[in-house]
Amino acid sequence: MYKYDNYDQQMVDTRVEEFRDQAKRRLEGKITEDQFKPLRLMNGLYLQLHAYMLRVAIPYGTLNGAQMHALADIADKYDRGYGHFTTRQNIQYNWIKLEEAGDLLADLAKVEMHAIQTSGNCIRNISSDHFAGAAADELVDPRPYAELLRQWSSFHPEFMYLPRKFKIAVIAAETDRAAMRLHDIGIQIVKNDAGEIGASFYVGGGMGRTPMIAPQVREFVPLNQLVTYSEACLRVYNRHGRRDNKYKARIKILVHEMGAEEYTRQVEEEFAHMLDQGVEPPLAEIERLRPYFADPAFVDGPKTCDRSDPDFALWVDRNTNRHKHDSYVSAVISLKPVGGIPGDATAEQMHLMAELASKYSFDELRVMHTQNIVLPHVAISDLHALWTALEAAGLGSPNLDTIEDIIACPGLDYCSLANARSIPLAQKISERFAASGKTGELGQLKLKISGCINACGHHHAGHIGILGVDKKGTENYQLSLGGSEAEDVALAKITGRGFDEAGVINAVETVTDIYLGARNEGERFLDTYRRIGMTPFKEALYD
Amino acid sequence: MKILTGNDLKSGAVVWWDGAGWSLQVNDAVDVGEDADTIAASEEAARRVNVPYAIEATRDSQGVRPAHIKDRVRALGPTVRPDLTLKPTEPEALDWIV
Numbered sequence: 001m002y003k004y005d006n007y008d009q010q011m012v013d014t015r016v017e018e019f020r021d022q023a024k025r026r027l028e029g030k031i032t033e034d035q036f037k038p039l040r041l042m043n044g045l046y047l048q049l050h051a052y053m054l055r056v057a058i059p060y061g062t063l064n065g066a067q068m069h070a071l072a073d074i075a076d077k078y079d080r081g082y083g084h085f086t087t088r089q090n091i092q093y094n095w096i097k098l099e100e101a102g103d104l105l106a107d108l109a110k111v112e113m114h115a116i117q118t119s120g121n122c123i124r125n126i127s128s129d130h131f132a133g134a135a136a137d138e139l140v141d142p143r144p145y146a147e148l149l150r151q152w153s154s155f156h157p158e159f160m161y162l163p164r165k166f167k168i169a170v171i172a173a174e175t176d177r178a179a180m181r182l183h184d185i186g187i188q189i190v191k192n193d194a195g196e197i198g199a200s201f202y203v204g205g206g207m208g209r210t211p212m213i214a215p216q217v218r219e220f221v222p223l224n225q226l227v228t229y230s231e232a233c234l235r236v237y238n239r240h241g242r243r244d245n246k247y248k249a250r251i252k253i254l255v256h257e258m259g260a261e262e263y264t265r266q267v268e269e270e271f272a273h274m275l276d277q278g279v280e281p282p283l284a285e286i287e288r289l290r291p292y293f294a295d296p297a298f299v300d301g302p303k304t305c306d307r308s309d310p311d312f313a314l315w316v317d318r319n320t321n322r323h324k325h326d327s328y329v330s331a332v333i334s335l336k337p338v339g340g341i342p343g344d345a346t347a348e349q350m351h352l353m354a355e356l357a358s359k360y361s362f363d364e365l366r367v368m369h370t371q372n373i374v375l376p377h378v379a380i381s382d383l384h385a386l387w388t389a390l391e392a393a394g395l396g397s398p399n400l401d402t403i404e405d406i407i408a409c410p411g412l413d414y415c416s417l418a419n420a421r422s423i424p425l426a427q428k429i430s431e432r433f434a435a436s437g438k439t440g441e442l443g444q445l446k447l448k449i450s451g452c453i454n455a456c457g458h459h460h461a462g463h464i465g466i467l468g469v470d471k472k473g474t475e476n477y478q479l480s481l482g483g484s485e486a487e488d489v490a491l492a493k494i495t496g497r498g499f500d501e502a503g504v505i506n507a508v509e510t511v512t513d514i515y516l517g518a519r520n521e522g523e524r525f526l527d528t529y530r531r532i533g534m535t536p537f538k539e540a541l542y543d
Numbered sequence: 544m545k546i547l548t549g550n551d552l553k554s555g556a557v558v559w560w561d562g563a564g565w566s567l568q569v570n571d572a573v574d575v576g577e578d579a580d581t582i583a584a585s586e587e588a589a590r591r592v593n594v595p596y597a598i599e600a601t602r603d604s605q606g607v608r609p610a611h612i613k614d615r616v617r618a619l620g621p622t623v624r625p626d627l628t629l630k631p632t633e634p635e636a637l638d639w640i641v
């Protein structure tokens with residue numbers, strides 16, 4: 001994985017000292033909260049319901065063991081012994097003290113991490129496929145390109161004050177595991193008819209109040225124009241994006257209102273203008289980055305394992321992904337125990353995951369946008385030992401992509417913007433389905449819960465989505481069906497009037513029963529919904 | 544009644560105006576009536592609190608109850624982590640929030 005050079009380290013260290021001074025001045029009363037707020041937000045420090053919250057960037061979700069150990073130490077030293085992995089492949093700490101934030105950032109910098117650009121109207125942490133560099137179905141490893149864009153977008157002077165926050169995802173497989181088309185810019189690394197590698201650009205996707213699927217604006221951008229094209233996309237947005245209305249400020253609104261064709265025309269014009277201005281780093285730069293993401297030293301070994309233990313076999317079937325080397329798999333550590341808090345991990349669990357990564361996965365881990373952790377390169381011969389260790393630590397839930405693998409944002413338990421709680425719903429739904437024994441029968445069923453319209457829980461993209469709303473001071477929940485963040489991307493549709501907490505849990509069970517009764521052989525929930533439409537679900541829910 | 548709340552500048556902890564200072568316990572909150580803005584301004588200027596604001600609340604036999612669920616979550620702690628609330632040994636206290 002990428003290693004900081006002296007320049008990177010110096011930039012991050014300098015930023016830590018700068019922030020330390022800003023926090024000191026705030027504590028001494030030399031600057032007001034109004035003056036300090038934008039400065040702390042630029043360093044990922046929010047003020048949430050119970051305390052300051054710090055969001056730490058995990059570039060494209062890739063971590064090494066030392067970094068995961070450091071995250072665990074931070075949870076113990078500065079927080080209350082745990083952290084929350086987010087739907088942007090980052091981690092958040094909920095109980096940070098302003099007077100300690102500088103020391104925390106200094107500890108992060110020691111392991112080449114920071115919290116810069118995890119908030120504010122700038123280009124946020126670049127996200128990617130959590131199986132990048134390991135998946136059997138990828139064209140190339142997308143991470144060198146994500147890293148190039150990370151370096152380009154870090155401290156980019158032109159894009160620090162955009163109309164609104166800006167999120168970029170980079171993938172390199174036909175299977176979309178990063179919700180690529182629900183980003184401000186989604187980039188898919190592709191091969192053209194001539195066999196050359198380049199990038200397809202999708203611009204103007206997003207969730208939130210006005211969800212949109214990004215249209216393709218360019219089918220193929222040569223690799224030696226990747227940064228220039230990205231910059232042209234941002235420039236047109238920066239020029240025309242609305243700054244007068246926060247709710248209309250995202251690029252998706254611009255692309256929608258201007259029309260994808262006109263937006264594309266302007267991007268192409270800007271791009272043509274920029275091509276000879278030397279914005280693009282030389283191709284040698286991407287060649288310099290590539291070795292950081294070189295394959296580890298895989299060795300041939302057994303291609304199968306002893307599946308006589310049914311619990312182990314179930315975990316292998318559900319929680320592993322096919323690897324490009326046939327003696328390996330990528331193994332998913334579920335952070336969704338039945339009744340647990342999605343995405344939360346204790347310091348002990350983080351230390352254990354780091355140790356297991358060092359023992360079984362060439363010291364690499366990934367954070368999934370679905371709030372689980374991946375060990376990307378596990379030898380098939382090591383799978384049983386790995387599973388045994390995970391089981392012993394309560395991390396062996398065999399529930400990837402099932403109805404128990406729920407995405408839930410922090411909601412009203414932690415977030416100051418929330419209308420309703422998300423986590424208790426996730427806990428109760430996972431308990432309900434685990435107890436009924438229907439989880440396996442339901443197969444792939446992605447349930448996503450947001451505590452407000454900002455949609456951090458990706459409810460628009462859930463096969464089943466739940467949105468918390470405020471109904472005269474009480475929590476209420478809107479149910480929606482038919483969304484997908486994958487290559488079959490779609491936005492979920494609201495079923496009708498909302499429910500209280502108990503009602504929405506019953507409603508989820510009702511729609512799954514309709515599915516079980518109506519499905520054809522091999523159909524997922526989403527397939528059945530697409531075939532039979534909303535009506536049968538609505539009738540069962542409201543008639 | 545109208546009560547005043549905010550966060551401790553250094554720690555970020557949720558605090559309530561008790562008439563003389565800032566308390567971690569919502570039950571200590573006093574009715575600030577029309578004085579909310581004045582108290583908020585002087586306390587913020589003295590850096591004893593961060594971003595204070597007034598909210599509606601009631602007082603009953605159980606104590607002070609903020610009108611909005613969000614402030615009740617702030618007052619006690621996350622409902623999903625009883626161990627991290629102000630009443631870690633009384634998980635049933637969380638019923639008060641909802």
Ligand code: SF4
Nearest residue numbers: 409415418451452456
């Ligand atoms: S969706 Fe809303 S409630 Fe949930 S984390 Fe985002 S802003 Fe907070």
